[in-house]
Amino acid sequence: MEEETETEAGVMGKRKGTPILSFNDPIIIPKRSTTQELSKQHSSASLRSKFQQSGSHARSAYSSTSSRNSSAESRQQHQQPITRSASTTSVSSSSQQEAGSQRSTSLVSAFAGLSITAHLQAQERKTSAPNSTSSKHRPSLSPVKEQTSPSKIPKFSCTPRVRHVQSTQALVSTPSSPLKHKASGLRTPAASGKKNHGGGGGCGRGDDITSIPCFLTKEKLTPSSVPAWDTKGRLEDMEHLYAQLRTQFASADDSKRALEETLEFCKSQGMFVPSSMSMGGLLIMIDVTVHELRQLNKELSASNKNLSSDLERARNDLHATTTDLRQARRDHERDVQEVERKHERDLSDLYAKQTSESHRLERELEKIADQGEREHQEARRAWEKQKDDETAELTTQHWEEIEELRTRHAKGVERLEQRIAELERSGQSRATESATEVQGLRDRISGLEGQVEGANANVTILRSQIVAAEARTTSLEQEKTSLISKTHFLEGNQEAQSQEFTTMREQLEAAKAAENSVLEKLRQEEMVRRKLNAQILELKGNIRVFARTRPLLPGEEDPARVEYPDENDLDGGKEMVVHGPKQLSATGKERIEKHAYAFDRIFSQDTQNQRVFEDCRELIQSVVDGYNVSILSYGQTGSGKTFGMSGPEGIIPSSIALLLAEIQRLGEKGWEYAVEASFVEVYNETLNDLLGDAKSWDDGGGGEDLNGSVRGKNNKKERHEIHHDALTGKTTVTNLTAVSLWPPPENDGARPPAATKTTEPASSYTERAVTRLLDTAAKNRRVAATKSNERSSRSHSIFMLTLHGSCAATNESSEGVLNLVDLAGSERLKASGAEGNRMKETQAINKSLSSLGDVIAALGSKRGDESHVPYRNIDVPSPEFFGWDGGEWKE
Numbered sequence: 001m002e003e004e005t006e007t008e009a010g011v012m013g014k015r016k017g018t019p020i021l022s023f024n025d026p027i028i029i030p031k032r033s034t035t036q037e038l039s040k041q042h043s044s045a046s047l048r049s050k051f052q053q054s055g056s057h058a059r060s061a062y063s064s065t066s067s068r069n070s071s072a073e074s075r076q077q078h079q080q081p082i083t084r085s086a087s088t089t090s091v092s093s094s095s096q097q098e099a100g101s102q103r104s105t106s107l108v109s110a111f112a113g114l115s116i117t118a119h120l121q122a123q124e125r126k127t128s129a130p131n132s133t134s135s136k137h138r139p140s141l142s143p144v145k146e147q148t149s150p151s152k153i154p155k156f157s158c159t160p161r162v163r164h165v166q167s168t169q170a171l172v173s174t175p176s177s178p179l180k181h182k183a184s185g186l187r188t189p190a191a192s193g194k195k196n197h198g199g200g201g202g203c204g205r206g207d208d209i210t211s212i213p214c215f216l217t218k219e220k221l222t223p224s225s226v227p228a229w230d231t232k233g234r235l236e237d238m239e240h241l242y243a244q245l246r247t248q249f250a251s252a253d254d255s256k257r258a259l260e261e262t263l264e265f266c267k268s269q270g271m272f273v274p275s276s277m278s279m280g281g282l283l284i285m286i287d288v289t290v291h292e293l294r295q296l297n298k299e300l301s302a303s304n305k306n307l308s309s310d311l312e313r314a315r316n317d318l319h320a321t322t323t324d325l326r327q328a329r330r331d332h333e334r335d336v337q338e339v340e341r342k343h344e345r346d347l348s349d350l351y352a353k354q355t356s357e358s359h360r361l362e363r364e365l366e367k368i369a370d371q372g373e374r375e376h377q378e379a380r381r382a383w384e385k386q387k388d389d390e391t392a393e394l395t396t397q398h399w400e401e402i403e404e405l406r407t408r409h410a411k412g413v414e415r416l417e418q419r420i421a422e423l424e425r426s427g428q429s430r431a432t433e434s435a436t437e438v439q440g441l442r443d444r445i446s447g448l449e450g451q452v453e454g455a456n457a458n459v460t461i462l463r464s465q466i467v468a469a470e471a472r473t474t475s476l477e478q479e480k481t482s483l484i485s486k487t488h489f490l491e492g493n494q495e496a497q498s499q500e501f502t503t504m505r506e507q508l509e510a511a512k513a514a515e516n517s518v519l520e521k522l523r524q525e526e527m528v529r530r531k532l533n534a535q536i537l538e539l540k541g542n543i544r545v546f547a548r549t550r551p552l553l554p555g556e557e558d559p560a561r562v563e564y565p566d567e568n569d570l571d572g573g574k575e576m577v578v579h580g581p582k583q584l585s586a587t588g589k590e591r592i593e594k595h596a597y598a599f600d601r602i603f604s605q606d607t608q609n610q611r612v613f614e615d616c617r618e619l620i621q622s623v624v625d626g627y628n629v630s631i632l633s634y635g636q637t638g639s640g641k642t643f644g645m646s647g648p649e650g651i652i653p654s655s656i657a658l659l660l661a662e663i664q665r666l667g668e669k670g671w672e673y674a675v676e677a678s679f680v681e682v683y684n685e686t687l688n689d690l691l692g693d694a695k696s697w698d699d700g701g702g703g704e705d706l707n708g709s710v711r712g713k714n715n716k717k718e719r720h721e722i723h724h725d726a727l728t729g730k731t732t733v734t735n736l737t738a739v740s741l742w743p744p745p746e747n748d749g750a751r752p753p754a755a756t757k758t759t760e761p762a763s764s765y766t767e768r769a770v771t772r773l774l775d776t777a778a779k780n781r782r783v784a785a786t787k788s789n790e791r792s793s794r795s796h797s798i799f800m801l802t803l804h805g806s807c808a809a810t811n812e813s814s815e816g817v818l819n820l821v822d823l824a825g826s827e828r829l830k831a832s833g834a835e836g837n838r839m840k841e842t843q844a845i846n847k848s849l850s851s852l853g854d855v856i857a858a859l860g861s862k863r864g865d866e867s868h869v870p871y872r873n874i875d876v877p878s879p880e881f882f883g884w885d886g887g888e889w890k891e
């Protein structure tokens with residue numbers, strides 16, 4: 001291939017003297033970044049490939065048609081990456097590197113060759129004769145002949161001048177070509193040809209350049225009009241050609257300059273033009289590029305037109321679609337608004353309906369609830385009243401019956417016993433008499449028998465007397481028989497008496513059985529009464545909370561406003577409303593907050609102790625029946641706890657009075673009770689016996705010595721511990737003084753002075769004993785208060801009453817405990833500003849009160865299950881103190 005190219009180039013160079021174009025020269029077109037440049041690049045790439053094709057096919061197929069085909073190919077190659085073109089380029093010639101190294105020199109040498117050739121041609125024209133036959137400078141026909149072979153005639157066979165003209169025309173006629181302006185500065189060979197030759201340029205005979213067939217065409221070479229192959233003619237032609245060539249050389253400089261300018265322009269446009277590229281190659285490249293660009297421009301214009309029309313259509317479509325969409329959106333929004341308005345209307349209707357309905361239902365519910373509550377209360381009251389009446393009636397009736405039966409029974413027993421005594425007495429006297437009589441008779445019999453024996457001894461002697469004696473004997477025997485029958489009679493009378501005794505014993509047994517059945521009935525009735533009482537308590541609530549306010553004390557002002565319930569309310573007046581202090585709202589309005597509190601019973605400040613106790617009666621009654629009851633008084637310091645507990649007609653004295661009355665009532669029915677009282681204080685979690693000696697007390701603050709004072713009995717400090725027997729449910733405190741209130745005790749000297757037995761009623765004695773007991777406790781507290789101020793306020797006090805009951809008639813017994821607790825006043829640590837021991841006291845109090853509150857709350861909310869009750873949080877007093885063994889009431 002290389003060889004062939006060289007050969008052809010050599011032929012052309014020799015024949016035409018034009019610069020030699022090496023098609024193997026690499027043509028590297030730099031990449032463009034923009035679309036427009038890319039199209040140029042594609043054109044360049046196609047051009048390069050074309051050159052390669054040209055190199056490979058040695059120009060044999062290069063024509064306008066092939067150019068179009070190649071354009072098509074190059075357009076296809078467009079799609080391929082540039083790198084492929086580059087790699088193809090690098091592979092296309094093994095001599096590229098070599099050519100690259102000689103690139104600068106090859107271009108110079110090409111133009112140098114051109115000038116040298118022209119110079120030589122000029123020299124030749126001057127020096128050699130026109131008919132010179134030097135083969136060196138004459139065109140040889142042999143290669144022409146070779147070329148004239150149709151198969152070897154290249155279609156691309158126009159002269160460089162013609163090609164140049166075509167290229168220039170193409171450049172000029174391409175409006176968008178950047179070469180247009182440069183072209184204006186070019187002197188095209190055609191123009192110069194016309195100028196120089198006055199339209200007689202071309203391949204020979206002044207034909208139009210575009211229509212002039214190129215030289216050495218078949219038509220030209222085929223002798224048709226010319227005499228075939230005459231030397232003269234050929235020489236003339238040669239000379240003519242030489243003349244033409246000279247003209248061409250004249251214009252070559254112009255062309256060269258133009259080409260150099262073009263080359264510069266190409267370079268300035270970023271096109272890489274190898275230095276080794278010859279002028280012809282450059283022209284071809286430019287021509288091809290222009291052609292390609294034109295083609296591309298056409299295609300792009302057509303495509304642009306299509307795209308514009310498509311775009312316009314798309315725009316129209318888009319506009320129409322947008323309009324439709326807007327319309328649809330407006331319709332949709334209208335619909336949505338309409339639906340929303342409708343929905344809102346429906347909603348508001350529904351809401352109004354629902355609200356009115358809910359109001360109505362609420363009202364109905366309230367009515368029903370009120371009605372139900374009223375009915376419930378009424379039923380409960382009626383039931384309670386009925387039960388009370390029934391219980392009282394039954395109890396009275398039964399006691400009357402029992403009394404009557406007992407009286408009758410006592411009378412019967414008395415009668416029977418009298419009768420038995422009489423019978424026993426009469427029986428005994430009769431038996432004694434009979435026995436004496438029998439003995440007498442027996443003695444007489446034995447005497448008579450002795451006489452009979454004496455008489456018999458005297459029979460012989462007294463045979464004669466026998467007959468007389470027999471008569472006498474007969475009479476005596478008759479007497480004896482009568483006596484024996486008399487003895488038998490007496491013995492028979494004793495059996496009858498025995499039978500009478502047996503009958504009387506049976507009657508006695510029957511009376512006893514009747515008495516037992518009556519007692520059994522009595523016991524059952526008592527059990528029923530107790531159960532009914534327990535049920536009433538259960539219904540009222542095992543744990544009940546009462547609230548009581550005290551009146552203002554002198555010096556106290558500005559009381560809180562409290563709305564108390566009406567005691568005659570159907571619900572019993574269970575809710576009180578406390579008005580808070582005046583406050584300013586955000587809008588500047590005065591506002592008073594109201595707080596409602598509900599309790600089982602509410603007592604206003606006018607309520608007296610007596611009235612409060614009325615509500616505790618049943619509880620005290622249940623202690624007599626064997627239940628454990630605790631009444632705790634809780635409140636702020638100075639709120640009236642002690643007044644309510646120990647004050648006049650307070651719970652402690654009233655409870656004792658009621659207990660004694662009950663004990664007396666039950667005493668008439670065979671029950672006997674023993675009542676003991678203890679009074680204990682809890683100060684700083686230490687137990688102190690309020691009925692003992694205050695000097696022996698621990699101060700609860702670390703065991704300080706009480707200034708050497710006597711510490712309890714035998715100068716020993718009394719220790720009190722709580723013991724609880726889980727089996728019996730009994731709780732005891734060790735070393736605690738217990739004062740017997742009933743029956744009246746003997747004064748042992750160690751206890752508060754007990755009343756001596758007088759003719760006074762026992763209750764009066766007990767009352768006095770209780771008064772003394774309370775005085776002792778208060779005195780002990782006062783003694784202790786010398787060490788710690790306000791001691792009574794800072795300690796818990798527990799008054800414990802234990803009742804042991806037994807009924808000989810029913811052989812029953814019971815034990816109930818009543819705890820009356822006056823708790824220490826609750827205080828807020830911050831508000832009180834307590835410090836030191838006072839703070840310690842307050843903390844201990846608050847802790848124990850809080851734990852106690854937890855236990856009560858847990859018990860109150862208990863529903864039969866074994867839910868956790870935090871008993872163990874209470875250290876002193878323990879929950880057993882209050883009889884809360886697992887939260888159950890103990891019988």
Ligand SMILES: Nc1ncnc2c1ncn2[C@@H]1O[C@H](COP(=O)(O)OP(=O)(O)OP(=O)(O)O)[C@@H](O)[C@H]1O
Binds near residue numbers: 793
């Ligand atoms: N209902 C009442 N009617 C009249 N006076 C009362 C009433 N309640 C309490 N008081 C008086 O209020 C004062 C304080 O009462 P009390 O000592 O009982 O309060 P306290 O709660 O036991 O105080 P502390 O917590 O200090 O023991 C006493 O003078 C008492 O007489």
